[in-house]
Amino acid sequence: MSEEMVTVNMTVNGENVTKTIPVRQHLVDFIRTELGFTGSHLGCEHGICGACSVRVDGDVVRGCLMLAAQAEGAEVVTIEGLSDTGEIADLQDNFVERNALQCGFCTPGMLITAAELLAQKTEQSREDIREFMSGNYCRCTGYHAIVDAIEKTNNDRLKA
Amino acid sequence: MKAPKFSYVRAESVEHALELLDKHGEDGRILAGGQSLMPTLNMRLSQPEILIDINRLDVLKGISLDGDIVCIGALTRHVEVLNSEIIAEHLPLIAEAMPHVAHVAIRNRGTIGGSVAMADPAAEMPACILALGATLVVQNSAGKREIPAEDYFLGLYETARAENELLVEIRIPSQKPGNVSVFLELARRHGDFAIAGIAAYGSVSGSTVNDMRLVYFASEDKPTIGANAIAALNGKAWSEETKEAVTTALEGDLDPMANLHGSAAMKLHLQKVLTGRAMDTAIARAGGAA
Numbered sequence: 001m002s003e004e005m006v007t008v009n010m011t012v013n014g015e016n017v018t019k020t021i022p023v024r025q026h027l028v029d030f031i032r033t034e035l036g037f038t039g040s041h042l043g044c045e046h047g048i049c050g051a052c053s054v055r056v057d058g059d060v061v062r063g064c065l066m067l068a069a070q071a072e073g074a075e076v077v078t079i080e081g082l083s084d085t086g087e088i089a090d091l092q093d094n095f096v097e098r099n100a101l102q103c104g105f106c107t108p109g110m111l112i113t114a115a116e117l118l119a120q121k122t123e124q125s126r127e128d129i130r131e132f133m134s135g136n137y138c139r140c141t142g143y144h145a146i147v148d149a150i151e152k153t154n155n156d157r158l159k160a
Numbered sequence: 161m162k163a164p165k166f167s168y169v170r171a172e173s174v175e176h177a178l179e180l181l182d183k184h185g186e187d188g189r190i191l192a193g194g195q196s197l198m199p200t201l202n203m204r205l206s207q208p209e210i211l212i213d214i215n216r217l218d219v220l221k222g223i224s225l226d227g228d229i230v231c232i233g234a235l236t237r238h239v240e241v242l243n244s245e246i247i248a249e250h251l252p253l254i255a256e257a258m259p260h261v262a263h264v265a266i267r268n269r270g271t272i273g274g275s276v277a278m279a280d281p282a283a284e285m286p287a288c289i290l291a292l293g294a295t296l297v298v299q300n301s302a303g304k305r306e307i308p309a310e311d312y313f314l315g316l317y318e319t320a321r322a323e324n325e326l327l328v329e330i331r332i333p334s335q336k337p338g339n340v341s342v343f344l345e346l347a348r349r350h351g352d353f354a355i356a357g358i359a360a361y362g363s364v365s366g367s368t369v370n371d372m373r374l375v376y377f378a379s380e381d382k383p384t385i386g387a388n389a390i391a392a393l394n395g396k397a398w399s400e401e402t403k404e405a406v407t408t409a410l411e412g413d414l415d416p417m418a419n420l421h422g423s424a425a426m427k428l429h430l431q432k433v434l435t436g437r438a439m440d441t442a443i444a445r446a447g448g449a450a
Contacts, residue, residue, distance in 0.1 A: 001165045001209070023168035023211075026198070045161060046199035047266060059239070059268040065198040066269065069168055070191075070213060113264065134350040135263020 006069045013037070013081030027071055028052045028063035031078055039079035039108045043137070050136030053109035054078050060116045079108035088115050090156065094149040102140035109136050114150045124154050163201035167210040171217060174326065178301045180212045181324045188212050190326060192235060192274035195266045220273070220328055223247060232330045234273025238262070241272055250334035253292060253341035253361055257284040260343070263351040276312075277327045279319050279382065281417075282353040286313055287377035288343065289332060290385065291359035296321075297329040304328070316381040339363050340445045342438045345378065346430055348421070354378035355421040356430035360438045364446035368397050372442070374435065379416035379427040388412040389435065398443050406439075407432040 009018045012035055019034050028040045031054065043049035045064045052063040055077040082088055088111055094100070101107045110133070117124060117132045124132070129147050138146060171177035181188055187209035191197060200206040214220065220235035223244045230250050232241065241247055242258040261267055261275070261284050275285040276296065289296075290309045297306055298321050312320045321327060335341060345357030356379050362372030371394055374386040392409035396402045416427035 003165055004167050006168065022165075024163040024166055024201075026163070026202070029162075046202050047195060050263070050265065053265055060265045061269050062195070062265050064202065065194055065266075067168065067191075067194075067198075067211075067213075069170075070194075070215060072170075116264065131259070131350055132264055135265055 008068055008072050010071045010074050010076055012076045013078060013084070021068055023067065023069050025068050026064050027054065027056075027066045027068045027076070030068035030071075031063065031076070034068075037078045037080050039083075041105055041108060043105065048137070049106070050109040050113065051106050053112045053136070055082070055112060055115075060113050077112075079112055082112060082115060088118070091115065091118065091149065091153045094153050095146075098145045098149040098152070100141060100145040100149040101138075106136060106138045106140075110138065110146055114153075117150065118154055118157060121158070123158065124151070126151060129154075161202055161204060163198075164204055164207050166201075166208055168213065169210060170213045170215075174217060174219060174299065174328065175301070177212055177214050177217065177326055178299065178324070180210070181326065182301055184210050184212075186323050190214055190277070192277070193237065193270035194274075195262065195270035196274065196278045196280060214326070225250070225334075226331070228334050230332045230334055232272055232332065234277070234327045234329055235271050236273070238267035238270045238272065238275075239264075242267060251292065251332055252335060253343055253359060254285075254288050254332070256341070257288050257343040257345075257359065260284050260345050260347070260351065260354070266351075272330060273327045276330060277319065277321065279313055279317050280353075281316060281381050281383075282357075282378040284343070284345065284354070284357065284359075284377070287357060287359040287375045287383040289330060290383045291341070291361040291373050291375040292332050292335075293373075294330055294332040296327060297331060298322075298325040299328045300325045306331075310385075313382040318382075335361070336363070340442045342441045342445070344434050344438050344441075346434065353421075356427050356434055358431065358434045358438045359383075360442055362442075364398075364442055366446070367399075367443050369393050369395070369402075369439070369442075372439075374438070376414060376431055379414060379424075379431055381417060384413065386410055386413040386435075393439070398439055403436050403439065407435055410435060 004023045007020045041051040043051035054063040189208035191211040191213045220233045294309045341361040345354040359375045363370040377383045388409040392405045416424040418424045
């Protein structure tokens with residue numbers, strides 16, 4: 001079977017992009033190899049680990065479980081775009097403050113998922129945070145520091 | 161890993177999707193939320209010739225009330241079901257189960273129709289709709305037909321939907337006033353595939369169980385009605401003796417599949433434990449005392 005190609009057009013981190021790619025290419029391979037945004041990581045590549053999390057039309061999704069062709073016309077934001085906007089600068093500071101990362105492989109996925117929780121602007125218990133973040137694996141930290149950082153950011157934002 | 165080569169078509173209408181299904185038969189696969197299909201492609205467990213992407217078919221999305229029936233479009237995403245006021249009010253069993261369906265990022269993409277069409281034995285929605293007596297609406301190019309949930313789940317990833325049919329809607333009777341429902345599952349990590357699970361729905365007066373349906377999932381090859389357990393339960397006051405009789409009867413209903421999560425004996429034990437917890441909860445919710 002020959003490689004079927006498709007031309008896709010979407011907005012990634014605010015920039016309009018058009019590329020002709022294999023139809024079987026998933027969104028994170030597209031973002032990494034075609035566009036060079038390497039902040040989105042591929043861990044398991046079957047939807048378990050959460051390292052590939054990206055934002056598509058406002059919602060966090062698994063970038064490895066969506067074809068790039070499916071993002072036709074979509075607004076895609078990766079950790080690079082999210083960092084540039086400053087939306088999660090406080091969360092990133094708190095990750096550093098609490099040592100909520102060691103190797104850093106899971107961190108982009110953690111941040112982009114936590115950003116969706118913070119956007120709810122409601123009180124979250126540690127249990128709520130753990131449940132919300134349950135789809136993101138970290139093999140270094142043991143999660144406590146990650147929950148600390150998200151909890152502190154959420155509490156600070158609610159007080160502000 | 162990377163998915164094998166395939167063709168990809170974005171369906172422009174339900175009719176277009178059905179035309180493609182007619183044309184490609186077993187070589188075509190419907191791509192809905194993709195949260196189960198994409199992993200099987202990435203792991204090369206499945207090798208369809210063509211993916212028929214139905215994600216732009218807005219006509220298949222949404223939750224509405226038709227008298228006493230809650231109608232859920234097959235392409236309605238899990239997150240919409242989770243946040244729906246109609247579901248919270250009329251189908252508390254589904255509302256209770258939905259937070260157990262995978263994780264946030266997966267619920268943002270995955271669809272209820274995809275889950276029901278896939279019929280993964282560990283999936284929550286098939287068990288819930290079976291407990292609630294739902295009807296599945298499937299459509300081919302000749303028209304629609306309705307399949308009761310009891311007749312829909314045939315085996316491991318096997319359903320009564322034909323190759324040229326698309327699941328378009330799930331119709332679920334609203335929870336009757338006075339009825340109670342309970343959903344429980346056990347998983348290694350919140351949101352992971354269940355090891356054992358139960359969906360219970362029916363009527364209880366005080367501590368007497370009038371008419372309860374118990375559906376078990378994750379341990380079996382498909383969502384399974386515990387017919388013997390139900391026979392030992394209905395009409396009885398919930399007590400230690402009843403629990404003993406029901407869980408013993410359950411041994412005749414279940415034939416658990418052993419896998420890396422545990423042996424058949426362990427899963428049977430877990431289903432018995434969940435049965436007891438589910439009924440304790442059902443009685444409490446009905447205002448009775450065990």
